[in-house]
Structures are given as structure tokens and as C-alpha cells.
Amino acid sequence: MLLPVRAGKVPAGSDTLFAAFEHVIDDWVERCPGDSFQYYHVGSAAVPEMEEWERFCSDANRGLLAGAINLMTVPPLEVQRRLADFPYVVISLKREDMQHNSPDIEFDMAEMFRKQLELLISKGCRNIAVLLNDNMSIAKNLAILNIAEQCPVNCPRRWIQGMNLTHTRTLFYDNLLELMFSRDQEHVPDGLVVQNENFLPAVLNALGRLGIIPGEQVKIVSHGNLPVVRPQTAGVDYTYFRIDRVLAEAIGLLKRWKAGLLHDRRIDLLIPPSNDVTYR
Amino acid sequence: MLLPVRAGKVPAGSDTLFAAFEHVIDDWVERCPGDSFQYYHVGSAAVPEMEEWERFCSDANRGLLAGAINLMTVPPLEVQRRLADFPYVVISLKREDMQHNSPDIEFDMAEMFRKQLELLISKGCRNIAVLLNDNMSIAKNLAILNIAEQCPVNCPRRWIQGMNLTHTRTLFYDNLLELMFSRDQEHVPDGLVVQNENFLPAVLNALGRLGIIPGEQVKIVSHGNLPVVRPQTAGVDYTYFRIDRVLAEAIGLLKRWKAGLLHDRRIDLLIPPSNDVTYR
Known part of the structure; x- marks a missing residue:
């Protein structure tokens, strides 16, 4: 069971990254029916939706979530403190501006x-x-x-x-x-x-x-x-x-964290561009 | 007793409008010792500090405030609903983007x-x-x-x-x-x-x-x-x-509101530029 947190600032369809991410999650669930994903529309880092973060924290603390993928957002510092050892990764464009002590996946x-x-x-x-x-x-x-x-x-x-x-x-x-x-x-x-x-x-x-x-x-x-x-x-x-690779890397990092294999959480992973247009 | 609400997003000194406004408030208090001002650092319209808005609403509802001047911010819609007939004005750069049913003072x-x-x-x-x-x-x-x-x-x-x-x-x-x-x-x-x-x-x-x-x-x-x-x-x-004129206009509007003289609250007041550099 793996459940990503998704920033809800960008309306569906207005940014292709969000739509592509949703797409590869659907593909993943088709291939691995045991895994399920839950979306939280938590807003952006600048304008967080605190009620939704609250719902997420509550679900995480009740053991309903195996880990979280933060897509183009970072948990507010207060939420980060409450997450303690809960596994999460951040998919971002700028770690230097978005403070977090977890793996960071960036596009190269x-x-x-x-x-x-x-x-x-x-x-x-x-x-x-x-x-x-x-x-x-x-x-x-x-x-x-x-x-x-x-x-x-x-x-x-x-x-x-x-x-x-x-x-x-x-x-x-x-x-x-x-x-x-x-x-x-x-x-x-x-x-x-x-x-x-x-x-x-x-x-x-x-x-x-x-x-x-x-x-x-x-x-x-x-x-x-x-x-x-x-x-x-x-x-x-x-x-x-390739957004399927981003999802696979994110899930891989969450699994390593859960297995106790992430000794340093401040991993910076760079996703290379691909011109493999034969995908799908 | 007149108390302005001030956006706290811009750190003191980093924007001259906020510093100039503080200055003309100090001048006002010197000339009219019966009036006092209370600052609320409510953040910007995009990133409101809800705790500070809460403190403001509570003070307004307990009758501690005669009116509010919103400097470069607008009360969140939820706060506007709670303010009901409490007199406030907005000093803004773009009424069209900042929804409010109160007098609006803009720079021309x-x-x-x-x-x-x-x-x-x-x-x-x-x-x-x-x-x-x-x-x-x-x-x-x-x-x-x-x-x-x-x-x-x-x-x-x-x-x-x-x-x-x-x-x-x-x-x-x-x-x-x-x-x-x-x-x-x-x-x-x-x-x-x-x-x-x-x-x-x-x-x-x-x-x-x-x-x-x-x-x-x-x-x-x-x-x-x-x-x-x-x-x-x-x-x-x-x-x-001239920021002293902005303050005088804002206070004038609040007084007219309190006196029941503002039949239409959607007043748009344009402050003209001045090259009267002999001020002070």
C-alpha cells in the first residue's frame, strides 16, 4: 500500500506534469493491483491547504499510509515535525528553496x-x-x-x-x-x-x-x-x-526507507531527460 | 480610536510604502493624541496569517476597534463574512483581483x-x-x-x-x-x-x-x-x-461609514501622484 500526496494548487489539466503523474499511477495500479494510492490536495508550498495536511497527518499517524510522494510541494515544517519517521519523498524543481529532510527527486x-x-x-x-x-x-x-x-x-x-x-x-x-x-x-x-x-x-x-x-x-x-x-x-x-521513471524511483526510495536502508535521507536524485518517444 | 490592519508579508524596511505608512501614523497620533492604532501582521492576500486575522476578528467583535485599514491586503472571504457591518477600507493596487465590498483606495x-x-x-x-x-x-x-x-x-x-x-x-x-x-x-x-x-x-x-x-x-x-x-x-x-493623504482619506471613509453616510460601499478612490516634495 503506497499513497502519494499531491499538490492541489494546479487545476487538473492545466499542467501536464500532474496529469502525466495521475496517468502513470493508473498504470502502476493496473500492473500491481495490491498497491493503492490516495490523493491529498494539499495546495502549494506557498499556499498550503492546512485542513488537507491535517487529514493526511491523521491518516499517516493511524497507519493507513505506507509512505507519501509530494509532487511539486513540500510538507510545511510543522507537518514535517509531526511526520517524524514516516517515509516520504519530494518531487521538486528546487530543493535549495524547499527545506526538507527526505529524498528529493529533481528533473535535470x-x-x-x-x-x-x-x-x-x-x-x-x-x-x-x-x-x-x-x-x-x-x-x-x-x-x-x-x-x-x-x-x-x-x-x-x-x-x-x-x-x-x-x-x-x-x-x-x-x-x-x-x-x-x-x-x-x-x-x-x-x-x-x-x-x-x-x-x-x-x-x-x-x-x-x-x-x-x-x-x-x-x-x-x-x-x-x-x-x-x-x-x-x-x-x-x-x-x-519519463514520468513512469519518476514514480518508480519515488516508490523505490520509499521502500528503501521502510526497509531501513536509507541511512542518509538527504538523497538528491536527478531524473535525466529522455527522448524515447516510443513509450506507450 | 482608529486601528489599522497591516499586511505583515513585507519585512519592515523592505518596501517603502509600509515604512511611509507607519511614519504618517506616528505623525497622526502626535497631532491627535486621542486616536490610537493597532497593527495586525496578517500576511498577504495570497498567504494570509489566519491566527492574526482571528485575533483581529476577536478584537473587532469585542468592540475594541473603530475600523480597519487594510494595507495592500484584503480580508479573506471568511473574515469578510464575519466582519458584517464593521467599517474597513482597502488600500490596494488592483481591486479587480481582490474581491471586497468596502471602499477601495488605489494609487493612480x-x-x-x-x-x-x-x-x-x-x-x-x-x-x-x-x-x-x-x-x-x-x-x-x-x-x-x-x-x-x-x-x-x-x-x-x-x-x-x-x-x-x-x-x-x-x-x-x-x-x-x-x-x-x-x-x-x-x-x-x-x-x-x-x-x-x-x-x-x-x-x-x-x-x-x-x-x-x-x-x-x-x-x-x-x-x-x-x-x-x-x-x-x-x-x-x-x-x-503622499501617504499622509492616503491615511487621511482612509480615516475619512471610515468615519463616513460609521456615521451611516456610506450608502454604497463600493467606492473607488484614486490617489493622484504629487510632486510636492516640500512635505516635511
Whole structure:
């Protein structure tokens, strides 16, 4: 019996990671009918739903749960204290900002970026612009800037810009892309990395307004999760993370914890990107 | 007896509005020793401190408070229901995003922007860039874009960009300014509006790295609150909001509510910018 805690901040369908995770859990249950999963919609780290955390703690303390998977959230410190030796893992984008004394599974965004650059270069791009999630950790951002700096084509810092889902309005997406793709420059980007696929609709809309055709004047590569749960965008290439592997690693870590094999709980596990699109 | 509720999210000193507000409250108490103020550190609208709201409700219901001033926050809906006919006002930046049935005092950011553009134009600027708070309301942003479009000098949309204090890392401030001020353009901005003075240190640092001297190659105008509670930046002009007027308006509205003179509670009061720097 294994039961994940899931952040409930993002409404179903609005972020592909949550939908893909639900999908691989359904697959897991089909293969291992003895295992069951319980969802807790605990909100985000910034805005926790305390009543739901309370329900989770109560279930954990009554022995109803074998362990917990925290998807893009971290138990509030008060909950962490109450969990004591209860096994849990965190699937996050930035351990450095999210304090917890448990295994942490992160996506290797730097390696993904390297692959995305390689893909664009192999398609002939020589002037590459990048739109990153601006709330990623500083460490990841610095690693990405470093890869950009060392790449054999033109990928200057002024073409590496931050966007975010929570604050930035479409207004500013438009203006930012108009500035990045201004023809009033010696070079104009012919390749674009859109790190978060959730930005794609706004980015494609802005490019359309500027008369720039994705896949023609500019090659675009973005990030996706496997299994693919949302129709993919024409004119865009994707680099994927396999979410079934994330679930398998999380469950493996919980089992090792329960078996007393996790001497140091502060394990950092990096999930590499995969372009194995034959999955499913 | 008048007691304001104050959002406690921003640490003292990190935002000049909170510090200026505390200052004008001290002045008020000096002039009107019969009035006293009680602070409640209730967090932000997104992350409310429910225990502090509880303390506030309890004090309000026991008749200890004459009214409340919500500074950059709004009572959670549950608290609003419990307040019933208790007089309160909200000082906000975006009524449209913050639901409440009480008078709302907003800063006239569009009028401030118009004054800032005029100031830059009067100093000879012909190519003006703008850094806005990207979590302002859409209505305010559209009003500002409209003013920019109609102004007699060059202030294109691609030079109007969003920044925010909560998410964007210094990394992206740097890259954004490098792109905006790239010499690889037909025109380079010679004027810059920095809407939020809290961005100034990062902006000036980035300009310095680019070899652009504020006040010389680029004239900068920013926003400030009166009284000035933080040393001002050399090479920067300021457009001010008088916070003593904000407090006086808030108290006036509470008195009218208590006197039964507020038939419609959904009053929207706009505070105009002031350049009367002789205050204090």
C-alpha cells in the first residue's frame, strides 16, 4: 500500500506534469493491483491547504499510509515535525528553496537544456533564444547560462529571459517576444527554447502576431512529459521526462526507507531527460 | 480610536510604502493624541496569517476597534463574512483581483506614468523604455500602454517590460536590461521609467555592468512615497504619492461609514501622484 500526496494548487489539466503523474499511477495500479494510492490536495508550498495536511497527518499517524510522494510541494515544517519517521519523498524543481529532510527527486533541467540546444543546432539554428521559468533555482539557472555560454552558436545572455505562469500577464509575454525577435538587430533568433510547455500557447500567439512562423523562421523546442496527455503543438519539437521513471524511483526510495536502508535521507536524485518517444 | 490592519508579508524596511505608512501614523497620533492604532501582521492576500486575522476578528467583535485599514491586503472571504457591518477600507493596487465590498483606495499609476513620461520628455528624452510591476491589474497596464502609444516620443511596446519582486531573479533583470539597452538597435533608450522603486538597486546594478551611467546616457524616473524613508538614489528622479493623504482619506471613509453616510460601499478612490516634495 503506497499513497502519494499531491499538490492541489494546479487545476487538473492545466499542467501536464500532474496529469502525466495521475496517468502513470493508473498504470502502476493496473500492473500491481495490491498497491493503492490516495490523493491529498494539499495546495502549494506557498499556499498550503492546512485542513488537507491535517487529514493526511491523521491518516499517516493511524497507519493507513505506507509512505507519501509530494509532487511539486513540500510538507510545511510543522507537518514535517509531526511526520517524524514516516517515509516520504519530494518531487521538486528546487530543493535549495524547499527545506526538507527526505529524498528529493529533481528533473535535470540543465541536461534537458543541453539536449534542446543540440537539437536546434542539428536543425541548422545559429542564433538561439531561450525562455526559462523564472522561479527555478539559481543553481539550475547558472548551470543553464553556463551551457549557453559554451555552446558553439550564438546564444547571448540578452536572449535568455525569464517568464512565469503565476505573475506575468500575456501583455508582457508579447512585449518580451517582440523585443527578442525585433528585426532591428544584427541577428534575429532562428531557434527558441521554451523551457515550460505551459508557455507555448502564449509564445506561439505572440510569434504569430509578429508574423514569425514556428518551424519555419524559427525552430522551437520545448519540454514535455511522457506519457503525452495533451495534444502537442505543430511546429514544435519536444524533449521529454519519463514520468513512469519518476514514480518508480519515488516508490523505490520509499521502500528503501521502510526497509531501513536509507541511512542518509538527504538523497538528491536527478531524473535525466529522455527522448524515447516510443513509450506507450 | 482608529486601528489599522497591516499586511505583515513585507519585512519592515523592505518596501517603502509600509515604512511611509507607519511614519504618517506616528505623525497622526502626535497631532491627535486621542486616536490610537493597532497593527495586525496578517500576511498577504495570497498567504494570509489566519491566527492574526482571528485575533483581529476577536478584537473587532469585542468592540475594541473603530475600523480597519487594510494595507495592500484584503480580508479573506471568511473574515469578510464575519466582519458584517464593521467599517474597513482597502488600500490596494488592483481591486479587480481582490474581491471586497468596502471602499477601495488605489494609487493612480496611469497618471503617475503620464507625469513620469512628461518629466523624461522635458529633460530631452526621445526614446523611452519602461519597467512595470508585472502583477498590476490588466486595466492599469492597458491604460499605461495607451498613454505610451499616444506620447509624442518613441516608447514602443517592446520597450515596456514587466518585472516582479517575488519571482524574477536578478539574473533575469540583468538579461532583460541587456536586451532593452542593446546597442545593436537603431535606437537605444535614453529615458527609463522604473515603476517600482524596489527594482532600482537591481536596475542600476545592471546598467552599471552595461557601462550606462544613470542621469547621463539614460535619464531615470521612478516612484517614491512621501515621506521619504529610504535614502534616494543619485541620478534618479522620483514621482511621489503622499501617504499622509492616503491615511487621511482612509480615516475619512471610515468615519463616513460609521456615521451611516456610506450608502454604497463600493467606492473607488484614486490617489493622484504629487510632486510636492516640500512635505516635511
